[in-house]
Amino acid sequence: MDFNLGASALGTELGGDPPSGLLEVLSPAELQTLADSLGAAKRRQSQALDRAIEDALHHVPFVFRGAVALVLL
Amino acid sequence: MSTALETRAEVIKLARVLGTPADQLRYLERASPEDLRALREQATDRLFEGDQDRLHKLALASRLLPASIGAVISRWALGALLSARVTGLLVPSKAVDIARHLPAAFLSDIAVELDPRRAREVIERMPAWQVADVAEELTRRNEYVAMGRFVGFLGDEAISAAMTQIDDAGLLRIAFVMEGKDRLDHVVSLLPEERLAGVLHAADQGALWPEALDLLNHLGDERKGELSEIAAAEGLLDSLSEAANADGLWDLVLPVIPLMTESSRLSLARLRVVEDRDALAAILDTAGRYDLWAALLPIVDHLPAASRDIVATLAAGFDQSVLERIVGIVRDGNMWSILLPLVALGPTLQQRLVPVIAALPATDRSRVASTAGALGLVGRLGPLGSVLA
Numbered sequence: 001m002d003f004n005l006g007a008s009a010l011g012t013e014l015g016g017d018p019p020s021g022l023l024e025v026l027s028p029a030e031l032q033t034l035a036d037s038l039g040a041a042k043r044r045q046s047q048a049l050d051r052a053i054e055d056a057l058h059h060v061p062f063v064f065r066g067a068v069a070l071v072l073l
Numbered sequence: 074m075s076t077a078l079e080t081r082a083e084v085i086k087l088a089r090v091l092g093t094p095a096d097q098l099r100y101l102e103r104a105s106p107e108d109l110r111a112l113r114e115q116a117t118d119r120l121f122e123g124d125q126d127r128l129h130k131l132a133l134a135s136r137l138l139p140a141s142i143g144a145v146i147s148r149w150a151l152g153a154l155l156s157a158r159v160t161g162l163l164v165p166s167k168a169v170d171i172a173r174h175l176p177a178a179f180l181s182d183i184a185v186e187l188d189p190r191r192a193r194e195v196i197e198r199m200p201a202w203q204v205a206d207v208a209e210e211l212t213r214r215n216e217y218v219a220m221g222r223f224v225g226f227l228g229d230e231a232i233s234a235a236m237t238q239i240d241d242a243g244l245l246r247i248a249f250v251m252e253g254k255d256r257l258d259h260v261v262s263l264l265p266e267e268r269l270a271g272v273l274h275a276a277d278q279g280a281l282w283p284e285a286l287d288l289l290n291h292l293g294d295e296r297k298g299e300l301s302e303i304a305a306a307e308g309l310l311d312s313l314s315e316a317a318n319a320d321g322l323w324d325l326v327l328p329v330i331p332l333m334t335e336s337s338r339l340s341l342a343r344l345r346v347v348e349d350r351d352a353l354a355a356i357l358d359t360a361g362r363y364d365l366w367a368a369l370l371p372i373v374d375h376l377p378a379a380s381r382d383i384v385a386t387l388a389a390g391f392d393q394s395v396l397e398r399i400v401g402i403v404r405d406g407n408m409w410s411i412l413l414p415l416v417a418l419g420p421t422l423q424q425r426l427v428p429v430i431a432a433l434p435a436t437d438r439s440r441v442a443s444t445a446g447a448l449g450l451v452g453r454l455g456p457l458g459s460v461l462a
């Protein structure tokens with residue numbers, strides 16, 4: 001694997017340059033694995049948020065529901 | 074500080090952020106702890122900044138609702154992960170009000186996912202009783218990494234309350250992964266004295282000496298001395314030293330020696346580990362690498378005869394620069410009465426020291442000669458005798 005690909009994937013997931021020392025000691029495949037792990041964690045969080053916003057409204061008492069929906073949706 | 078221990082702690086903490094078993098991140102143990110910490114903070118920021126707009130909307134919506142309803146939504150709709158993401162975006166007083174309506178088990182779920190840096194004010198305002206309840210639950214779940222991240226943000230009352238709920242082994246595990254270890258000395262000062270012995274026994278019984286030595290390494294000199302005295306009084310030095318030897322942690326042990334009382338230092342010279350040639354070689358190697366000779370030399374005098382023979386043989390193989398350093402420390406500390414009996418044991422060491430001693434000023438050589446005379450060693454220093462005359 002191209003070294004730059006692993007480093008670039010990790011940089012993309014982090015939204016900035018990874019610590020330079022890390023690039024010196026990890027192989028391209030290891031950098032890619034790290035990037036994949038972070039990407040998976042972000043996806044899990046986003047999916048959970050989608051579900052939660054849908055669920056939240058069901059728990060809001062009727063009198064508040066309109067105002068809360070206005071803010072959330 | 075042992076870099077390997079720092080790295081191990083950082084890998085454990087990063088695994089928690091990524092939701093990955095620490096075993097799957099073993100490849101990161103080649104990285105420096107500083108780089109891993111920076112990576113963890115970047116990853117945490119990225120996760121908390123993702124979906125920020127929607128999280129802000131959730132926080133805004135919570136302002137419209139009573140705290141009791143906010144708690145219901147937090148628990149049954151958002152779940153722990155998203156509640157943790159939202160916590161830092163809430164008005165702190167509102168967050169604490171909502172928390173009052175939540176059970177310790179769910180607050181513990183949130184604590185595991187929370188980045189304390191983003192909820193500092195909320196954490197500071199949490200009542201001590203509730204912090205203690207959460208600590209009890211997190212201890213039950215072995216969530217030491219989560220607890221270690223909070224210590225730096227809690228007040229003394231909350232920390233003291235939490236520590237009453239955490240067992241001795243748990244305290245060691247938390248201290249190992251704690252953020253802001255410069256605060257450890259103060260945190261340990263909040264522990265009742267009887268628990269310090271308990272913590273050391275937990276290290277002995279739970280194979281947690283690396284964690285205990287890491288803790289020791291982050292304490293001030295006074296408390297280092299206090300803990301090492303307790304270890305000596307509790308008969309734990311054999312166990313401690315064997316663990317230090319097995320894990321290559323002599324660099325954490327040797328600096329503590331000068332802080333011990335004379336009798337405890339002498340007990341070090343009678344440990345099982347100093348009868349082992351490889352262990353002695355490791356100790357001397359560590360003393361050389363970290364320049365810890367001043368700590369070590371006073372003990373040499375009290376080693377068993379067989380161990381002293383080994384030390385003399387090993388010292389004969391030191392680089393010239395190391396021998397010069399040792400002689401310099403002996404001269405500055407006037408420790409000739411410790412070094413000369415050791416030198417008398419080894420003809421090779423005597424030969425190696427000839428140029429080093431010969432290079433000393435006449436006044437120092439005269440002092441060496443008079444010490445040798447007082448100890449009755451003049452005729453037992455081989456070729457060294459000629460440069461003392």
